[in-house]
Amino acid sequence: MKNKILGKEFDQLIESLSKFPSIGEKTASRLALFLMKNPPNLTLEIAKSMVEARKKVRTCKMCNNFIFDKDPDCSDKSCNRLSGARDLRTLCVVENMFDLISIENSGEYNGQYHVLQGLLSVSKGIKPEDLKINHLINRIKKNKFNEIIFATDPTNDGEFTAQHIKEQIQVYCKKISRIAIGMPLGSELDYIDKNTLAKSLIDRRKM
Ligand SMILES: [Zn+2]
Numbered sequence: 001m002k003n004k005i006l007g008k009e010f011d012q013l014i015e016s017l018s019k020f021p022s023i024g025e026k027t028a029s030r031l032a033l034f035l036m037k038n039p040p041n042l043t044l045e046i047a048k049s050m051v052e053a054r055k056k057v058r059t060c061k062m063c064n065n066f067i068f069d070k071d072p073d074c075s076d077k078s079c080n081r082l083s084g085a086r087d088l089r090t091l092c093v094v095e096n097m098f099d100l101i102s103i104e105n106s107g108e109y110n111g112q113y114h115v116l117q118g119l120l121s122v123s124k125g126i127k128p129e130d131l132k133i134n135h136l137i138n139r140i141k142k143n144k145f146n147e148i149i150f151a152t153d154p155t156n157d158g159e160f161t162a163q164h165i166k167e168q169i170q171v172y173c174k175k176i177s178r179i180a181i182g183m184p185l186g187s188e189l190d191y192i193d194k195n196t197l198a199k200s201l202i203d204r205r206k207m
């Protein structure tokens with residue numbers, strides 16, 4: 001969008017903001033205007049927290065969860081940073097960090113996580129090796145989980161992924177469950193409110 005009134009700096013800002021997921025040009029313009037009309041310190045504060053968080057984040061080699069600078073990596077037994085009062089014997093398998101945060105915010109889960117960083121997909125050509133599913137299987141082999149919960153989306157790819165992994169881990173864990181699909185079929189976890197998600201965890205069914 002060329003903006004003759006506000007100039008190329010404004011255009012550049014809109015272009016940068018449009019790179020965020022779900023942010024179209026219109027929302028990007030709104031965000032840019034919001035920054036322009038507020039004191040410069042606010043922009044500096046936002047930019048600084050973005051750069052700092054991005055600089056310090058790492059991905060745990062074991063569970064693919066985000067960890068920051070001083071957080072320890074996961075041990076072979078469990079995710080250190082989630083230990084303590086948490087249930088070390090339950091594992092929840094999610095597609096991405098966003099879903100992990102949604103489940104955390106539902107307040108209905110207190111166990112460990114494994115982040116796949118994607119879903120298996122025949123149509124998109126995403127194979128088990130792309131998602132390092134061996135890491136997950138090894139983790140399950142080493143730990144005696146009482147329950148493994150699949151919280152992948154109720155889409156074709158989400159179902160396929162859960163089913164594929166389940167077949168390889170059922171010898172290592174007796175209780176394998178799937179979040180209840182009271183959620184509309186084909187919907188994605190991102191769009192489900194936290195009460196519905198909490199209920200789908202409570203009502204999880206055995207696979
Ligand atoms: Zn970890």
